[in-house]
Amino acid sequence: MAKKVWYTYTIALRSVLRNFLRLTNHQYCIEIMKDSSVLRGSLLFLCVLSGLCPAFAQTSIPVGRSIKVDGVIEPKEWNDAASFAFAKSDIVTAKVFAKHDGAHLLLAYIYENPKDSTYILPEFFIDTKFTKGKIWGQDDFWFHVSAQDCFAIGKREDYSLCSRDDAPWKAVPNYPYGDAYKKIDVFEISIPFELVKVVPGQTVGICFSIAIFPGELRLNHPQSSHEDVPETWMAISIE
Numbered sequence: 001m002a003k004k005v006w007y008t009y010t011i012a013l014r015s016v017l018r019n020f021l022r023l024t025n026h027q028y029c030i031e032i033m034k035d036s037s038v039l040r041g042s043l044l045f046l047c048v049l050s051g052l053c054p055a056f057a058q059t060s061i062p063v064g065r066s067i068k069v070d071g072v073i074e075p076k077e078w079n080d081a082a083s084f085a086f087a088k089s090d091i092v093t094a095k096v097f098a099k100h101d102g103a104h105l106l107l108a109y110i111y112e113n114p115k116d117s118t119y120i121l122p123e124f125f126i127d128t129k130f131t132k133g134k135i136w137g138q139d140d141f142w143f144h145v146s147a148q149d150c151f152a153i154g155k156r157e158d159y160s161l162c163s164r165d166d167a168p169w170k171a172v173p174n175y176p177y178g179d180a181y182k183k184i185d186v187f188e189i190s191i192p193f194e195l196v197k198v199v200p201g202q203t204v205g206i207c208f209s210i211a212i213f214p215g216e217l218r219l220n221h222p223q224s225s226h227e228d229v230p231e232t233w234m235a236i237s238i239e
């Protein structure tokens, strides 16, 4: 009997935690860490015990196998990556897989049920020296995937360094040129560490972002981060 009550209790607790974490985009775990009260400490313990605190596993980008940058998720191609979920929206449910192979930062943007005829553009911002700051600095990189692969240093939305086939980094696929819309739900991306002057073992600031057109909506991960304020991006160690 006691065993059954305990089982019911743990199932209910897991359900509550799961829904709460879903609502808060996992930030609750981080908030718990900042509070040393006994109550919250206990919640943290339960949170970890229940396996529902992915935020703890998301403070680093693991080293893993190389990938084939072709826009196709092969079996076991990404099962050694960290996962970052965007807050749910009416337009798309999106997540990013992230890892590196020692020489390249590797990302996969994966969309579930993207709304038809909506361009959902992968973007990400890296504070490569982790200098934070309230405005973009010369160590902050902007990456953007649309009909071309674009990047800029020190600012966003500078489209002077765009290329579909000859960019110094690679994203597959791209949206078609012009108005020929194509629904895409997986992008694979590879950025040479050499391009951003990042080395394994260091900490960087990262904000994963998706820009949604039409509508000019943007989703960021972490949800509390802002694309224009590097100090709000998350600290990530490159393993």
Ligand SMILES: [Ca+2]
Residues within 6 Å of the ligand: 067, 068, 069, 070, 071, 072, 073, 074, 077, 188
């Ligand atoms: Ca692939």
